[in-house]
Amino acid sequence: NAGVTQTPKFRILKIGQSMTLQCTQDMNHNYMYWYRQDPGMGLKLIYYSVGAGITDKGEVPNGYNVSRSTTEDFPLRLELAAPSQTSVYFCASRSGTGKVSPLHFGNGTRLTVT
């Protein structure tokens, strides 16, 4: 199993550009998450999904959109990129069977908006 795969690993965007961060998992997990990590801060939840067709906002959803058309894929869309969105983005998943199931993280996407 590949686990959680994120692409790209690095990206530089100009202000106002758009992009999609890809996330796919091959573990048949129901729960998927997008987090951002800013220097010196804890991970913040952007959006999450409890299954295909179901998404919900996290703590910091503004400026982002998600979709979950399949169990495997959970892309994160940035529209009109802003410098405040410069961060490291992590996708994660867990099985969701019971409360205590481990989180599996992707390797992260380092995004710079200039």
Next chain:
Amino acid sequence: KNEVEQSPQNLTAQEGEFITINCSYSVGISALHWLQQHPGGGIVSLFMLSSGKKKHGRLIATINIQEKHSSLHITASHPRDSAVYICALLTQGGSEKLVFGKGTKLTVNP
């Protein structure tokens, strides 16, 4: 007040030392995760706890639900243990919104 506090923020140890990292929280939880983030950035789940104690190799995690406190211990520390250790809470109420600590940066010198 943050819902989760980790201490210390930074920790430097000599190889072989016993390490303790603490996580205190102020809310009811369903479970607590300990995560390890390597210098390269990848995050790995070490433990999930809802009660008691768990051990995996040289790592031990404990949780005291009444005192709202968890500890991560590393025995016989090694330079490859150098990483940021993060505790994350799954709060009660069925929410999926994990609350993360800011992490403890551990450096183990040879």
